[in-house]
Amino acid sequence: MRRNLKNSYWVLGLIIATMATIQGCDQRAAKPVSAAVQSTSDSSPKPEDFTPVTVQHALGTTVVEHLPQRVAALDMNEVDFLDQLNIPIVGMPKDFVPHFLSEYQDAPGIQDLGAIVHPNLERVHAARPDLILITSLQANHYNELTEIAPTIHFDVDYRNSQANHIEVIKDHLMMLGRIFNKEGIARQQVAELTNKVEETRRVTQGRPERALVLLHNNGAFSSFGVQSRYGFIFTEFGVQPASPGVDTGLHGQPISSEFIQQANPDIIYVVDRTAVMENHFAMDAERMANPLIRQTNAWKNGRVIFVDAEAWYITAASVSSLAIIADEIIEGYQD
Template sequence: MTSHHRYRLWPLAVLIAATVAVQGCNEKPAEPPRAATELQVGQAVFAPVVVQHQLGTTVIERAPQRVVALDMNEVDFLDQLGVPVVGMPKDFVPQFLASYKDSPSVEDLGSIVQPNLERVHGARPDLILITSLQANHFRELSEMAPTIHFDVDYRDSEARHIEVIREHLLTLGQIFGKQALARQKIMALDAKVEEARCITQDRPEKALVVLHNNGAFSSFGVQSRYGFIFNALGVKPASPMAETGLHGQPISSEFIQQANPDIIYVVDRTAVMERRPVMGAESMGNPLLRQTNAWKNHRVIFVDPQAWYVTGASPTSLKRVIDDVVRGYRD
């Protein structure tokens, strides 16, 4: 969140969220307004922007021209705002950002978890965007260019996941003179969230979110990287366990059978890490799983693992997550 503009941006975010919420579940969400022309804003004299984040305070003194994004969520934010990227890691690029992976004008900066700092320096950035995955390099990166940390919590997204995404959009919109477009994206995102809540709020089904990793499974509950599924989207959890953490709580087939979820969302990490096709129902065909309500009612949902695992905290990925969640409630 920017510091000296906090009094302007936060009420705006609240107003946008409130506007969507009061529409009600039986009304069609209002069409978001078309973005105002940004050319005049871009030509105006740049006012320094001060951004406060979990790793400190970053001052943007001039309009960035060469932006490096070290996390795929950040690449998507910039893509949504029409801001070019000069460099990014290209080890795990989701399909919806494939054009960046194939572009010779976008420098390959190594891996998401361990970016190549020499390449980052060679890209001559004037702004660097990171998340907690690159936080241990914050000091070195800040010596190269102003560096902003995206304060999304990958270990526990229950409390403010959607709000943090909104705030980051507003911050980047201010930095790049794209405020109107950022507000448009927020309204579209809020409408999507409200649509999901309208579907889940009166439904009795309980769900499990599980991560598949080479034949083993982990569960993610209300205090985990997928906590926002339950908190923000209104999905009812099938397990009372608090599976706080980045990789969830290891579980057995017996655990899944005893929880007896009505819906199971499967995030296939192996498909991402080993670049394999996403697993299907036949890969989960053990007798205990077949006894769950989810299996019997064909509500084992194999989600988009790139959107859920590689990203999960950007406008495009969140919309894809919501689409997968809604699939679990279709008859």
């Protein structure tokens, strides 16, 4: 069996990039090296040239009146967006940081704001942000957060991503580009994401293989259909579902080995939640194997893909995570 689950090693070290002092504004937070050296076609943002940006989102309307200098990102997707745009942050939750953002874990200039699902509001307040970025995972704190700073909700649907998942991500990226005067970089990232989606669809288009997306959680499995957090795998990337009638929402439908055997998928993508959320052993072919699963076409043809669970589970709605997901989808179609 092929295995594509990346091991996460948190990188220790002091990574400080001193930002130029902008008249009338506080010094910006230290930016990890990998993001600080990204190429940019945009000129340095100038507060005096800033045009207020009004953002309408699912929780309300947010007006950004000044160029943000101290940004708090409460979701790893938001951290990745800012990393792609070369925007420093002052704080983020550090409980589950994906490997492709690992340099943020111990960066001394970036404050730990608690947990992704339950951010520490006292720490958020102490970080003195002038812009806060959240998703539905932090939506129940929206009113309290707006009392601290303008707060923007990323309207990605983690329960049902079948409709416009990629466009929502592109729109959010361009919106952040407008706010930070980074529209050139944002357009470049949007173009690269579009190319990656098209590359994947060229592989899946017209292919008869049917796939299951399975979530492993402490020895049990759940399946995700078209109307679920992984609906975009089928609707956006063109993968044919092995069980199209299953509506599974956020956590998936608990299934048995008999279900997998009867669905008889040609490809199985395994997302190992336990490995990333509880730091337990990673699921592999030896641990997953049983007589029923061995009967599936996916098992017989070596098309059980143990994916990068940090990209699929912790994020799945950002530029970096979608690039990883696309490559692993393609892997499932390779002989």
